[in-house]
Amino acid sequence: MHRVKACFDNTYTRLPEVFYARQAPTPVREPELAIFNTGLAAELGIDLSGLDEAELAAYCAGNRIPEGAQPIALAYAGHQFGNFVPTLGDGRALLMGELVDVHGRRRDLQWKGSGRTPFSRGGDGRSALGPVLREYLVSEAMYALGLPTSRALAATLTGERVFREEPLPGGVLIRVAASHVRIGTFEYFGVRGDLESLRRLTAYVIDRHDPDLADGERPALQLLAAVSRRQAGLVADWMSIGFIHGVMNTDNMSISGETIDFGPCAFMDEYDPATVYSYIDRRGRYAYGNQPAVLQWNLARLAEALLPMIHDVPEEAVAMASEVLTQVPGWYREAWLGRLRGKLGLVGAEPDDLALAEALLALMHAEQADFTNTFRALAGVAAGLAVLPTAFESWRRDWEARLARDPREGLAERLRAANPAFIPRNHQVERALEAAVREGNLTPFRRLHEVLQRPFEDQPEAAAFADPPRVDERIGHTFCGT
């Protein structure tokens, strides 16, 4: 019998038992691979030689456990839409173990939809196929777009039905992340006043993500600053491609600074800061334009949890943490401005650059222009191959005047490299998932996935994937389907 060969080294299981629950996956009836990421498998150093498709599917569904894996469900808390829930945890996911990849980076392998755990509460521990394919598609698109993100290794059909509003085909996703420690993990121990576990968690995270801080003066304070900078950069990245996470709860914000938990996430078509798709986000808490404010709110929750680690005297700890938090808006603005400069093809930095970019955004808003395509058109304009609509004419002259003070060489290439032609447009994603879920037809999903692997390349044969939705194709709401 052949076995998946991979060198697991599971540091999280060496933490105290209060950090997790040991839990085996619940086998599924009829595993069948929908898609497997061979490139990522190679990067992870996983040896699949001699393994047939049925055996691989059995591993990917959780029916077989790779040698060296030690499945656990992680404990964490979280603020969901502003409300604190002291015990969330992995209710339908298991961390199988950690691999050190060929680049020497430690990565978590998590099976999502693998059955009930002690954290499942009323849930069935399963995932529907639609959300599994959505996460696969969007996380891999995010990777191709160059954003920090968890990756997808495999999506597997279970041959079982899950019951949401209706019976739906089930799926299991394997996702790969720098770690699965969230703001909510710190909150879990913070709310319990479990200082020893907080200390262990802080040391663990510093060792894993910020080893340079270990010998610093106040490692926990430095960690707060490091996480804040990372997440500020991440949200600036999201904003720069029109990404709306949809559930920026503190349990979905990774300490490593990667995008995780692609639930009802979506990409904006027309530029409008008030854009929100998630069906459960009726008040628009996590609307596109609110994400920087939520970032700040979430980091304040992290700071609260970390206070006892920052200083023994509570007032001192609060003062120090507040000092870090007041810098977050500046860190965010700096990151956002950097992304905008890139999108305008600017090399140097001038004081009016932000105003120039904001003027373009205001025009897009007024003209109901497509966010992605307007930026992408700048590359065409620079190459003399395209023109902007007349409403943008005066802005274009301002932009040209600003560009004249930068080196012109390579401008069109810079613009093409900063402004994708292809993003996972909601109507395309929905169409691909519908075909997979309703008809068992994975062809549209595979085609869309393929196009999104090269988002910055003009792909003439895929031009239709860059089109905004027609009125009748517009997606009003997305569901996380949990």
Ligand code: AMP
């Ligand atoms: P999410 O919305 O995916 O971030 O999940 C929020 C919380 O609900 C986490 O604790 C999940 O583990 C849990 N959860 C979501 N769906 C299920 C399910 N089908 N079964 C059990 N727990 C779930």
Ligand code: MG
């Ligand atoms: Mg989550």
